[in-house]
Amino acid sequence: MAKPDQYQLAVPLRPTTRSLPIALLRARETVMEPIRDMLAKSQISEQKWRILRVVDERGPVEQTAIAKDACLLLPSLTRLIAAMEQDQLIHRSPDPKDKRRSMVRIADKGRALIDTHAPESQDIFTRLEDQFGHKDLEHLLDLLEKLQDVKL
Numbered sequence: 001m002a003k004p005d006q007y008q009l010a011v012p013l014r015p016t017t018r019s020l021p022i023a024l025l026r027a028r029e030t031v032m033e034p035i036r037d038m039l040a041k042s043q044i045s046e047q048k049w050r051i052l053r054v055v056d057e058r059g060p061v062e063q064t065a066i067a068k069d070a071c072l073l074l075p076s077l078t079r080l081i082a083a084m085e086q087d088q089l090i091h092r093s094p095d096p097k098d099k100r101r102s103m104v105r106i107a108d109k110g111r112a113l114i115d116t117h118a119p120e121s122q123d124i125f126t127r128l129e130d131q132f133g134h135k136d137l138e139h140l141l142d143l144l145e146k147l148q149d150v151k152l
Helices: 020-040 046-058 063-069 074-086 108-132 134-148
Strands: 090-094 102-106
Touching (some): 020 108, 108 134
C-alpha cells in the first residue's frame, strides 16, 4: 500500500534497491574509489588510465578498438588521444595497411606510469578479491561478460 503522499505509477517500477542500473553504479563506485585515489597521485583520469591499459595490453591498436575496449565514445577518445600524445604517454602513426587509420602504441612515459601504479593496482584487486572471494569475483566477472551479450 502506497503512502498517502506517494505518486502511484501505472506500471510499478522495481525498488531502487533491486534496480540493476543502480546496483551496477553502486558497485562501480565501490571499485573505483580506491582506483581514483591511486590515479590522483599521478593526476591522470580514469579514462586515460583505461586507454593506457588497453594500448599496453594490445600493443599497437587502431582507435576504434581502443574506444570499444576502454568503454569510451570515439569523439571523446579522439580528444583524449590528442592530449595523451602531447603528454608523451602514447604515440600515433599511420596504419601501414590503411593510411586513413592511425595506430596507437604506448610510449615509454605511459609504460612507466603503468609500472608506477601496478603494485598499488594489484593491491587494490587483492583486497577486493580477499573481501569478496576469489570464486565469487570470477563468477561475477563471468556474469558481467554474459550480460554484455544481452540484446535489449
